[in-house]
Amino acid sequence: MATAASPDPAPGAAPAGGGLKVLFAVHDWGLGHATRDLALIRGLTGAGHRVTVLSNGRALRLLRDELGASCEFVPLRDIPKPLSRRPAWFYVKMSLAMPMVLATFARERAFTRRLQRERGFDRIVSDSRFGVCLREVPSYYVFHSLRQIIPGRPYGLEKLVECGQRRLLRRARAILVPDVEDNGGLAGDLSHHPHCDWGGRLRYLGNLASVHRRPLAQDVDCFVSISGAEPQRTLLERIVLRDVHRLPGRVVVALGRPERAGEAPRDDGRVTIHPYLDRNRQEELLNRARLVVCRSGYSTLMELAELRRPALFVPTPGQSEQEYLAEYHRSRGHVHAVEQKHLDLVADVARARGLPGLPAVPPTEVSVRRFLAVVTGGTAELAPK
Numbered sequence: 001m002a003t004a005a006s007p008d009p010a011p012g013a014a015p016a017g018g019g020l021k022v023l024f025a026v027h028d029w030g031l032g033h034a035t036r037d038l039a040l041i042r043g044l045t046g047a048g049h050r051v052t053v054l055s056n057g058r059a060l061r062l063l064r065d066e067l068g069a070s071c072e073f074v075p076l077r078d079i080p081k082p083l084s085r086r087p088a089w090f091y092v093k094m095s096l097a098m099p100m101v102l103a104t105f106a107r108e109r110a111f112t113r114r115l116q117r118e119r120g121f122d123r124i125v126s127d128s129r130f131g132v133c134l135r136e137v138p139s140y141y142v143f144h145s146l147r148q149i150i151p152g153r154p155y156g157l158e159k160l161v162e163c164g165q166r167r168l169l170r171r172a173r174a175i176l177v178p179d180v181e182d183n184g185g186l187a188g189d190l191s192h193h194p195h196c197d198w199g200g201r202l203r204y205l206g207n208l209a210s211v212h213r214r215p216l217a218q219d220v221d222c223f224v225s226i227s228g229a230e231p232q233r234t235l236l237e238r239i240v241l242r243d244v245h246r247l248p249g250r251v252v253v254a255l256g257r258p259e260r261a262g263e264a265p266r267d268d269g270r271v272t273i274h275p276y277l278d279r280n281r282q283e284e285l286l287n288r289a290r291l292v293v294c295r296s297g298y299s300t301l302m303e304l305a306e307l308r309r310p311a312l313f314v315p316t317p318g319q320s321e322q323e324y325l326a327e328y329h330r331s332r333g334h335v336h337a338v339e340q341k342h343l344d345l346v347a348d349v350a351r352a353r354g355l356p357g358l359p360a361v362p363p364t365e366v367s368v369r370r371f372l373a374v375v376t377g378g379t380a381e382l383a384p385k
Contacts, residue, residue: 019049020122020376023115024071025108027128028059028078030229032299035279036178036208037127037142038066043368045070049376052119054132058258066210066279076111078104078129105131105168123375126172133171140375141172144179144191144298146198149324159195166196174201174374178208178302180361186301188328190321203374206367209299209306210279214287221249222349223289225282227256227297228316236314236340240293243345245271252285291352293345296326296337305358312352313337334358 022044027033034055041063044051052072053063064073108131112124116134126132127142148161169175179185181204184192191204224244226237237255244253245268253273260275267273277285286292286307294300296313298321304311313329315322317340326337336352338344 019047020044021120022049022051022123022125022375023112023119023121023132024051024053025076025112025124025126025129025132026053026055026059026063028055028057029128030227030297031059031062032297033127034059034062035210036299036302038063038210039208039364039368040125040142040371041067041071043372044376047372047376052115052121054115054129062279074115076108108132109134125176125375130168133169135171138375139172140174140176141169142176142178143169144177144187145321146175146177146191146194146202147189149190149320151320155195162194163196166198172201174203176371176374177202177204178206178298178367179204180206183359184328186305186358186361187298187325190298190324203370205370205374207302207305207361207364208367209303209364211283211286211303211306213307214284216284216287218288218290219250220252220285220288220290222247222251222291222293223285224251224253224293225256225295225300226254227295228319232316232318232340236343239340239343240345241273244273246346247271247349252289254282254285291349293349293352296322296329298325301325301329301358302361305361306364308357308360310352310355310357311335312348314340314343317341329358 024037024041024044026037041051041053045067051070052074053060053067054074054076055063056075056078060073060075063071108129112132112134115121116137121137124133124137124139125142126139133139133141146162146165147158148165150158150161175198177191179187179191185204186207224240226233226240228236233256240253244251251271253271254277255273255275257275261278263275265272265274286303286309289309291312292304292309293312293314296315313326313335315326315337329335330337333355334357335355336348338348
């Protein structure tokens with residue numbers, strides 16, 4: 001597998017005639033893709049390149065709020081989200097939705113081609129939007145799930161799915177993996193030890209987090225961040241609110257309900273419950289927390305690794321990637337993790353204290369320099385067929 005490309009021109013350097021025109025597409029399943037892409041988009045605009053952001057829903061709203069007038073924005077519907085209360089039904093519904101998923105990719109490709117004729121992009125970057133890619137334009141995918149973790153880990157089926165993904169991503173010059181290359185990184189089998197030959201197109205960027213370390217006192221004993229698609233977000237909220245006042249010390253809870261943004265928090269002097277916290281306040285509390293209770297989404301892992309915070313993981317039921325990541329780091333002694341249906345908040349928080357947290361990683365700015373070196377200083381040869 002290829003390692004991160006070393007810069008040829010200076011990383012992020014604009015061509016003599018001005019900055020590149022870049023189309024940057026962002027997947028809108030949750031906010032994790034949007035938050036990890038913020039650092040990359042800001043790296044591009046900071047280097048003088050002109051970025052058009054393509055996304056949808058909450059991800060697009062977050063990117064508009066964070067990036068403001070520095071970018072243009074184009075809405076485009078993403079693939080269907082077959083969510084369910086019961087994990088088994090998620091896999092059934094996702095399988096049944098595959099014809100719609102493939103049709104969405106075809107519509108994305110047609111839309112991207114029309115947009116390219118109108119605007120003449122010099123580069124295309126797509127975070128998990130499989131249809132936003134053109135062979136005739138230097139195109140790059142940001143993608144960490146090279147392998148899909150299937151319950152029971154059937155080798156043949158996982159290899160079949162991975163090779164199918166490789167085919168879907170075949171038009172790109174390179175696959176930019178937001179993880180370190182050595183020792184299984186943060187993502188383990190998701191982005192390492194592939195079954196298929198990716199043709200030397202993998203580039204490991206390193207960690208990508210939109211949060212920054214701040215010199216703040218760690219005066220919050222436990223910060224609980226509730227997130228995830230419904231109905232699982234509400235189910236976790238009920239468990240947390242039932243038990244949170246039994247936790248010792250100073251506790252802050254973020255319910256993750258943007259429709260209630262602006263509502264005053266409930267505060268009894270020891271436990272504070274916020275209906276919603278914006279990115280700036282989330283970053284502040286992550287820096288102040290001695291322990292974080294949260295989902296085990298990959299973008300959350302990268303934020304915790306950036307800030308070097310210990311955690312208790314409660315993966316979203318039915319999301320095999322989160323379940324795998326929680327178990328991967330629990331089995332290595334980095335964190336404590338527990339299934340949502342078995343969560344005993346007081347007992348599990350006590351077990352999580354004292355564990356070291358995720359392995360240290362180089363800071364995000366190193367990853368952004370690698371990204372700029374590949375995308376803005378990379379060659380424009382056609383992708384292999």
